[in-house]
Amino acid sequence: MTFAEKFHLRIPGPTPIPPRVANAMNAPMMGHRSKEAGELFVEVSQKLKPVFGTHTDPFWISGSGTSALEAAVVNCLAPGEEALVVVTGSFGDRFAKITERYGYTIHRLDIPWGQTCTRGQLQDALATHPNVRAVFLTHCETSTGILNDIQALSNVIHQHSNALVIVDAVSSLGAVPFAMDEWKVDVVVTGSQKAMMLPPGLAFLAVSQRAWNVIEENPSPRFYLDLIAYRKQLEAKTTPYTPALSLLYGAKEALTMLEEEGLLAVYDRHRLLQKMTRQGVKALKLELLSEDEIASPTVTAIRGDGTQREADALRNAMKKRQMIVAGGQQQLKGKVFRLGHMGYCDPQDVITMLSVLEMGLADLGVKNIFGRGVQAAQEVWFQYV
Numbered sequence: 001m002t003f004a005e006k007f008h009l010r011i012p013g014p015t016p017i018p019p020r021v022a023n024a025m026n027a028p029m030m031g032h033r034s035k036e037a038g039e040l041f042v043e044v045s046q047k048l049k050p051v052f053g054t055h056t057d058p059f060w061i062s063g064s065g066t067s068a069l070e071a072a073v074v075n076c077l078a079p080g081e082e083a084l085v086v087v088t089g090s091f092g093d094r095f096a097k098i099t100e101r102y103g104y105t106i107h108r109l110d111i112p113w114g115q116t117c118t119r120g121q122l123q124d125a126l127a128t129h130p131n132v133r134a135v136f137l138t139h140c141e142t143s144t145g146i147l148n149d150i151q152a153l154s155n156v157i158h159q160h161s162n163a164l165v166i167v168d169a170v171s172s173l174g175a176v177p178f179a180m181d182e183w184k185v186d187v188v189v190t191g192s193q194k195a196m197m198l199p200p201g202l203a204f205l206a207v208s209q210r211a212w213n214v215i216e217e218n219p220s221p222r223f224y225l226d227l228i229a230y231r232k233q234l235e236a237k238t239t240p241y242t243p244a245l246s247l248l249y250g251a252k253e254a255l256t257m258l259e260e261e262g263l264l265a266v267y268d269r270h271r272l273l274q275k276m277t278r279q280g281v282k283a284l285k286l287e288l289l290s291e292d293e294i295a296s297p298t299v300t301a302i303r304g305d306g307t308q309r310e311a312d313a314l315r316n317a318m319k320k321r322q323m324i325v326a327g328g329q330q331q332l333k334g335k336v337f338r339l340g341h342m343g344y345c346d347p348q349d350v351i352t353m354l355s356v357l358e359m360g361l362a363d364l365g366v367k368n369i370f371g372r373g374v375q376a377a378q379e380v381w382f383q384y385v
């Protein structure tokens, strides 16, 4: 009925790789201390700047997104210091776990999953914990599909403290506008396998001057994750250790694709995919986990209806038809399923995804469902162009 290898990967990472990025990664290996490699590193760093919204020089660690989360923790916090971690889902929770594991005194601001952190909630937490040296935030909380307002939250932090503002933007950068300099964010980290259209294995970071001042004074031991080594080596057009060169060939190509489409058009496309997905899901009478106003353009979380249409049953019914979507994490396990629509994803992909979702609902006994979600999504797309 279908080709075994032609499945549709609609999970919130890893995401599909554009053919020209896959081709670029097949280029022959070269020495990472060569002149050619140096030119590649400078080019990738330059091309990352508009994605982060910074004039600083972004760089990378060969490792998954979590390596950069850990790097942010060990470089920015010194022994005995306190930090505030805003937890809006499982990735905020990961930031908290890393800081705890290193023995820092952390204060968790736990927000009900499916909601964003408000200015007031953050302000209250800062008032209760006036000594925090860093605040950890998540831009898109991939486990729930919400998008925290980093500009507003960063403002609150600067008004009420001297804490560094550290943001996990792993599942948003490259799909959602980010203005690191303007929003006064100190450390931003992202990963290769979400909206950046690359395989897993690279984490990209940008660091403000304010954060570098803290990092330079920080006596915490670190070696592979010592960000100062990465900055110093990038200035010399190289990297401290052998980087994932093939992924960097791909990164140059993927960033060129973002430039060619135009970042604003890329952001518009993700808003369109978000809207098509949500309107389609609503037309199928499924319940979305969060409100439209706080929804992420990159991933949508949907509740089962709590009866026979359990989230996992629906997900398995879709998998039977080569449509791979994600389940819930931690407290949302079995309670939600998640549709990824970031990176190399276009409106046609969303139409296909909804059509298979309808077939899954039909499998579970829902009558007269074919075409309803698809139609709602078509209407959104039709009006858009």
Ligand SMILES: *Cc1c(COP(=O)(O)O)cnc(C)c1O
Pocket (backbone or CB within 6 Å): 013, 064, 065, 066, 067, 091, 138, 140, 141, 142, 168, 169, 170, 171, 191, 194, 200
């Ligand atoms: C995917 C993701 C990460 C990093 O996960 P890795 O598996 O380490 O790449 C971190 N934060 C968020 C918000 C994510 O979506």
